[in-house]
Amino acid sequence: MNPTPLDYLLWGALPYVVIAVLAGGTVWRYRYDRFGWTTRSSQLYESRLLRIASPVFHFGILVVVVGHAIGLLIPASWTSATGMSEGAYHIMALSLGLIAGVATLGGIALLIWRRRTTGPVFSATTRNDKTMYLVLTAAIVSGLAVTLLSAYTGLTGGHEVDYRQTVSVWFRSIWVLQPDVAAMAAATTGFKIHVLVGLGLFTLFPFTRLVHAFSAPIGYLFRPYVVYRSREPRPSPVTRPIRRGWG
Amino acid sequence: MGERIGKVMAQVAMVMNLDKCIGCHTCSVTCKQAWTNRSGVEYVWFNNVETRPGQGYPRRYEDQERWEGGWRRTARGRLKPRAGGRLKKLMTIFANPKLPALQDYYEPWTYDYENLITAPLGDDVPVARPRSLITGEPMNISWSANWDDDLGGGEELASQDPIVQRLGDQVKFSFEETFMFYLPRICEHCLNPSCVASCPSGAMYKRSEDGIVLVDQDKCRGWRMCVTGCPYKKVYFNHKTGKAEKCTFCYPRIEVGQPTVCSETCVGRLRYLGVILYDVERVGEAAAVEDEQDLYEAQLGVFLDPNDPEVQAAARRDGIPDRWIESAKRSPIHILAKEFRVALPLHPEYRTMPMVWYIPPLSPVVDTLTSTGHDGEDAGNLFGAIEALRIPIEYLAELFTAGDPAPVDRTLRRLAAMRSYMRRINLGQEADESIAEAVGMTGDEIERMYRLLALAKYDERYVIPTAYGVDEADKGVIEEIGCSLDFEGGPGMGGMGGSAPFGEASGQPSPAAVENFHALRHRQTSDGRADPPKRFNLLNWDGNGRPAGMFPSRRRTEDETGERS
Numbered sequence: 001m002n003p004t005p006l007d008y009l010l011w012g013a014l015p016y017v018v019i020a021v022l023a024g025g026t027v028w029r030y031r032y033d034r035f036g037w038t039t040r041s042s043q044l045y046e047s048r049l050l051r052i053a054s055p056v057f058h059f060g061i062l063v064v065v066v067g068h069a070i071g072l073l074i075p076a077s078w079t080s081a082t083g084m085s086e087g088a089y090h091i092m093a094l095s096l097g098l099i100a101g102v103a104t105l106g107g108i109a110l111l112i113w114r115r116r117t118t119g120p121v122f123s124a125t126t127r128n129d130k131t132m133y134l135v136l137t138a139a140i141v142s143g144l145a146v147t148l149l150s151a152y153t154g155l156t157g158g159h160e161v162d163y164r165q166t167v168s169v170w171f172r173s174i175w176v177l178q179p180d181v182a183a184m185a186a187a188t189t190g191f192k193i194h195v196l197v198g199l200g201l202f203t204l205f206p207f208t209r210l211v212h213a214f215s216a217p218i219g220y221l222f223r224p225y226v227v228y229r230s231r232e233p234r235p236s237p238v239t240r241p242i243r244r245g246w247g
Numbered sequence: 248m249g250e251r252i253g254k255v256m257a258q259v260a261m262v263m264n265l266d267k268c269i270g271c272h273t274c275s276v277t278c279k280q281a282w283t284n285r286s287g288v289e290y291v292w293f294n295n296v297e298t299r300p301g302q303g304y305p306r307r308y309e310d311q312e313r314w315e316g317g318w319r320r321t322a323r324g325r326l327k328p329r330a331g332g333r334l335k336k337l338m339t340i341f342a343n344p345k346l347p348a349l350q351d352y353y354e355p356w357t358y359d360y361e362n363l364i365t366a367p368l369g370d371d372v373p374v375a376r377p378r379s380l381i382t383g384e385p386m387n388i389s390w391s392a393n394w395d396d397d398l399g400g401g402e403e404l405a406s407q408d409p410i411v412q413r414l415g416d417q418v419k420f421s422f423e424e425t426f427m428f429y430l431p432r433i434c435e436h437c438l439n440p441s442c443v444a445s446c447p448s449g450a451m452y453k454r455s456e457d458g459i460v461l462v463d464q465d466k467c468r469g470w471r472m473c474v475t476g477c478p479y480k481k482v483y484f485n486h487k488t489g490k491a492e493k494c495t496f497c498y499p500r501i502e503v504g505q506p507t508v509c510s511e512t513c514v515g516r517l518r519y520l521g522v523i524l525y526d527v528e529r530v531g532e533a534a535a536v537e538d539e540q541d542l543y544e545a546q547l548g549v550f551l552d553p554n555d556p557e558v559q560a561a562a563r564r565d566g567i568p569d570r571w572i573e574s575a576k577r578s579p580i581h582i583l584a585k586e587f588r589v590a591l592p593l594h595p596e597y598r599t600m601p602m603v604w605y606i607p608p609l610s611p612v613v614d615t616l617t618s619t620g621h622d623g624e625d626a627g628n629l630f631g632a633i634e635a636l637r638i639p640i641e642y643l644a645e646l647f648t649a650g651d652p653a654p655v656d657r658t659l660r661r662l663a664a665m666r667s668y669m670r671r672i673n674l675g676q677e678a679d680e681s682i683a684e685a686v687g688m689t690g691d692e693i694e695r696m697y698r699l700l701a702l703a704k705y706d707e708r709y710v711i712p713t714a715y716g717v718d719e720a721d722k723g724v725i726e727e728i729g730c731s732l733d734f735e736g737g738p739g740m741g742g743m744g745g746s747a748p749f750g751e752a753s754g755q756p757s758p759a760a761v762e763n764f765h766a767l768r769h770r771q772t773s774d775g776r777a778d779p780p781k782r783f784n785l786l787n788w789d790g791n792g793r794p795a796g797m798f799p800s801r802r803r804t805e806d807e808t809g810e811r812s
Contacts, residue, residue: 038469040489043342044349045381051342058341119382120349124486215468217340217447221333225444229452231502231714 003185010196011184015174018199025206026214039212045120049110057107063100064143067093072171076164086162094151101144108137132208139197146190167191252561253528255551257571258438258458258602259501259711260523260580261510262590263431264700265608266662267517270397270429272296274509274518278433281508282495287487289355289380292392293494294509296431300408300418300642301395303432305351308480309594310409315345316478317441317597318534326535326598328441330475336447345475349486353390355380381486398427410645418642426611426639430646433509434481434494435593435601436460438525438549439534442493445476451491456715458602459496467491478597499731502714516703521578521710522571523602524551524562534598540651542595549600550585553578567715574712579699580604587688587696589658591647606700607647607655609662611639626667626682633659661686665700668693 003011029037043050071093079089112133115121150163170184184195205211278294297303311317315330330336330345358375366373379386395404405411411418419425436453440460443451450466451473453459462473462482469489473482482493497507501520505511510518526549533545551558553575562572575581583590583606590604609629616632617623633640633656640659644652664686671679683690699707783796 034465035488035490037465038467038489041469041471041484042486043346043471044484044486047342047346047348051344054342055339119384123382212468215448217337217449217468217470219449220337220447223449225328226440227443227446227449227452228455231454231456 003181007181007185010192011170011181012179014199015179018202019174022202022205026211029206029211037211037215038209040124040209042115042121042124045124046114046118049114049118053107053110053114055107056103057111060100060103060105060107063096064104064140067097067100071164072168075168075172076162090150090154094147094154097147098144098151101140101147105137105140105144108133108140112137128208132204132210135197135201135204136210139194139201142190142194142197146188146194149188149190163187163191167195252551252558253526255524255558255562255565255567256455256458256527257562257567257575258436258523258525259496259520260436260458260584260602260604261433261507262519262580262583262604262606264515264517264519264606264703265428265430266606266610266700267515268296268429268431268608269515270296270298271514272393273512273514274431275392277508277512278494281497283492285487286380287485288483288492290349290352290392291483291485291492293481293483294431294433295392296396296429297393298396298398298427299430299646300405300411300427301398302404302407303430304353304392305347305480306390307351307407307409308347308478311478311597313345314347314475314478314480316476316480317594317599318439318444320535320537320598324535324537326439326531328445328476329478330445330472336445336472340447340470340472343471343475346471346484347474347480349381350390353392353394354386356386356388359385398425410642413645414641426615426642428608428611430593430605431509432479432481432593433507433603434460434477434496435479435599435603436494436496437602438527438530438546438600439598440477441597441599442473442477442482445472446470446491447472451482454498457498457501459498459501460493461495461498462491462493464488464490464492478594478599479601501711502731504711504713506709506711510709516708519579519583519699519708521580522553522575522712523578523580523584524553524558524567524572524575525549526551530600534600539596539649542598543592543648543651543654546592546595546600547585547588550581552585553581568712571712571715574710577707577710579708579710582695582699587661587692588654589661589696589700591654591658593647594649595647596649605647606662607643607658609659609666612636612659612663613666624666624670626664626679626685629663629667630660630685633663657686661688661696662700664688665693665697669697669701 076086076089080086115125115129115133146163166183166187170180170187173180173183184192187195201210275292275294275296279292282293283289283291292304295304303309308314308316311329317329318326319329321327328336331339356377356379359378360375363373363375376385377388378384394400398405436459438458440451440453443453443460446467447470448466448468450463450468452461452463454461467490469484469491471484471491473491473493474480474484476482482491484490485492497505497509500507500511506518506520510520529549533549534542536542536545551561553559553562553572559572562575563569580590584604589606591607592601592604594601612629612632613623615636616628621628621632623629640652640655641650643655644650648654664682668679668682668690671677671682678690680690683693688696698704783794785797788794788797
């Protein structure tokens with residue numbers, strides 16, 4: 001099947017637009033809205049539900065991220081070179097993905113329910129947050145759906161279009177600036193939807209509270225406990241942005 | 248001093264004389280007006296005044312079994328934040344298990360004032376009902392920052408005081424037997440701050456010049472660990488901006504040599520501000536001494552004597568200017584804490600080395616004496632009473648010396664001796680040197696202490712050198728420093744407009760003015776010297792004709808040819 005012009009647009013051009021927006025947006029946000037760069041935690045309002053839902057969601061999504069990295073970055077030929085059979089790989093990936101995916105979905109469902117039903121939390125929710133939640137949930141649901149679907153196809157012995165021959169190949173080709181549009185065009189509709197929603201999420205990333213993921217405080221593990229700093233004679237315009245760029 | 252002096256650092260510290268606190272809350276109110284009268288921090292009081300015994304604010308903050316603030320000494324003699332080390336902090340970052348809820352502080356509210364004027368005419372007087380500032384819904388007020396003020400709520404509330412619970416049944420709350428005093432609290436600006444240690448982002452820091460502990464609002468990511476880390480619960484979470492905020496020690500004022508707002512407005516004149524020189528390399532070791540009751544002495548050991556030439560040389564070596572050393576010599580903090588030893592740290596057992604110290608109140612003892620018909624200012628009576636009235640002393644010891652009554656006892660004896668000694672002088676009697684000797688002081692020292700504590704002159708209470716390192720020459724001239732909040736668009740420049748560092752106003756764009764637009768365009772496009780055409784001031788216009796400069800020039804070419812000719 002030859003790629004259509006739409007395929008070229010979606011899998012050849014769009015990824016670069018998204019990368020540009022993600023990188024440019026993050027730099028812009030960091031330069032102009034460091035003050036707005038925060039988790040905007042609502043734990044002060046409500047902590048009973050949050051204490052269950054938030055860790056479940058966050059640890060779930062961390063596993064999901066690692067799973068995506070493995071699935072997308074490591075070519076199938078490498079894993080088979082280690083002697084791992086295709087079937088074993090998929091059983092492992094599916095089961096781990098399923099557990100993490102269900103945890104993530106359960107976590108975010110509980111978090112959204114909490115956000116909607118707890119008065120103070122709901123009134124602290126902006127339109128920006130709502131859009132972000134919608135796209136994030138769509139990404140998780142579509143991802144979980146394709147996982148379930150391929151598990152089902154695998155169990156019933158049907159012909160499975162392996163994402164490692166389509167999506168992963170395409171994903172790696174983006175980074176060498178030679179997008180393999182044909183590979184992505186050959187993927188199933190489910191994967192295409194999931195990829196599109198994912199691209200949407202990356203586009204939103206710099207402009208929402210999701211940016212807090214970029215400031216995961218890993219450096220804390222390696223710094224001395226007490227921090228000393230000299231008095232700044234006057235805040236420079238770089239460290240003190242003029243204003244955030246949107247209302 | 249035989250020991251080698253490590254790196255010398257300076258700290259602006261505070262002492263509060265609790266004997267003079269009348270619990271008027273002026274410090275709290277002026278602080279609130281200066282720093283936390285914004286949405287998101289409605290519930291926040293950088294300065295609050297608690298009645299002790301009492302639960303404090305937030306409720307029962309001293310119960311570290313529950314809140315896990317401060318440091319813990321490990322079996323190997325090292326210090327670790329009580330709520331857990333770095334790895335545990337990161338593992339619990341998604342939901343801080345030890346974060347006080349808003350209800351532990353109180354739910355802030357306002358009143359439905361509009362109802363007073365919009366209510367329809369009727370038989371009932373309209374009322375302004377309380378409304379939550381969090382949800383906007385009508386609410387019942389059931390707690391606030393000083394709900395148990397003046398022992399309000401009596402035994403029911405005061406018996407929840409963690410210290411009272413530790414002391415058991417000894418503390419009585421019946422009207423005749425009770426005692427109480429006020430404890431104003433701000434951030435302690437600790438030498439070993441556990442809030443700073445808890446911050447995963449590294450946004451909190453201790454300023455190396457003056458020791459003030461601050462939150463970098465641009466680096467804070469809202470992980471909330473500092474709130475847990477501080478055992479005094481003096482770091483707060485702004486629920487609107489999602490950033491931590493805390494007492495700034497009014498650093499823009501301190502930098503220009505002015506006292507903090509809470510000190511300046513203190514009606515009882517009970518606050519003292521001054522510089523302490525300390526050896527930063529000894530802090531860790533002193534904070535980790537095994538016995539909690541040794542922490543007070545250990546912290547005193549970290550302070551350096553500014554009159555010692557070796558200390559002065561070491562301070563100069565480490566870049567502390569001479570005027571700061573001079574200031575440290577006159578520092579009331581050094582005099583009260585180290586020389587007279589009447590000021591004590593609040594809860595040294597948290598191992599944070601707090602730098603806001605307190606002179607414990609003698610009043611509960613004097614009051615009891617007087618009410619039983621004795622002469623409350625006679626040295627013999629007072630000494631006897633201090634010995635007999637164990638309960639207030641044990642309570643004070645739990646606050647200030649990790650339960651060791653000896654330092655509290657010595658302090659109260661010195662205060663008692665000062666009263667008796669000075670009374671004799673005021674009554675025209677001969678000064679009785681034996682009173683001074685009984686507490687290990689001389690008459691001269693007692694008179695100096697009296698001058699500092701009782702007369703409390705403004706320039707002796709506040710000995711604050713202006714900030715250093717401002718310019719190369721370090722002139723230390725106030726005009727050259729200016730207010731730290733006077734940066735472009737900062738709150739010092741015309742209110743909270745533009746990019747105020749805090750609060751909800753922080754994100755509003757400033758409106759583009761048409762003249763700025765034209766001026767900018769002119770500057771960018773003209774070849775000659777940028778000198779925009781003068782604008783006509785409409786206030787001076789008499790309404791006749793069309794003066795030059797009333798409207799921006801319509802054709803750019805005209806401007807350019809005009810300039811070239």
